[in-house]
Amino acid sequence: MGKHPQYYIVDASALPEIFLKVAEAKRLLETGEVRTVNEAAERLKISRSAFYKYKDSVRPFNDMINGRIINVQILMKNEPGVLSAVLNGFARCGANILTINQGIPAGGGAVVNVGAETSGLTMTTEELLEQVAGERGVVRCEILGG
Numbered sequence: 001m002g003k004h005p006q007y008y009i010v011d012a013s014a015l016p017e018i019f020l021k022v023a024e025a026k027r028l029l030e031t032g033e034v035r036t037v038n039e040a041a042e043r044l045k046i047s048r049s050a051f052y053k054y055k056d057s058v059r060p061f062n063d064m065i066n067g068r069i070i071n072v073q074i075l076m077k078n079e080p081g082v083l084s085a086v087l088n089g090f091a092r093c094g095a096n097i098l099t100i101n102q103g104i105p106a107g108g109g110a111v112v113n114v115g116a117e118t119s120g121l122t123m124t125t126e127e128l129l130e131q132v133a134g135e136r137g138v139v140r141c142e143i144l145g146g
Helices: 017-031 037-044 048-054 061-065 082-093 125-133
Strands: 069-077 096-102 109-117 138-145
Touching: 017 037, 017 048, 037 048, 069 082, 069 125, 082 096, 082 109, 082 125, 125 138
Parallel strands: none
Antiparallel strands: 069 109, 069 138, 096 109
16 A cells, blocks of 8 residues: 655745755756756756655645646536636636536535646636636635645
8 A cells, every 4th residue: 555645835934945946946947947957956056866856746836826737616606608608717818627527506506626727827827716706607716726
């Protein structure tokens, strides 16, 4: 039986410096500011082995939300066209819908969970949520995870 990873959100000031440097090295590589791990390691004065040891374990929180997959829970009124308007709202913002799970409507409302890939967003994730929350028939809209 394998050990399941546990995740925490921790203020960067509480992390050991190596984690911050590894995250910065990943950013340098992703943006093309450096071409190789060796260049990133030399620039940040860390060993390549430290980079490889921690590269899969550290990621800035905004990386988990921007340019990645997010899960959004939406409470909407049970009225014709509301779900369609919400999904069109995601599309207008540049989000790519991956999954849609809707519960059976009860009490005049329905909960819909939407998984969306956000690398094509034309705005911030917060602005996407505001846009979706402003659609006709949406009662509540929040990110469950990313």
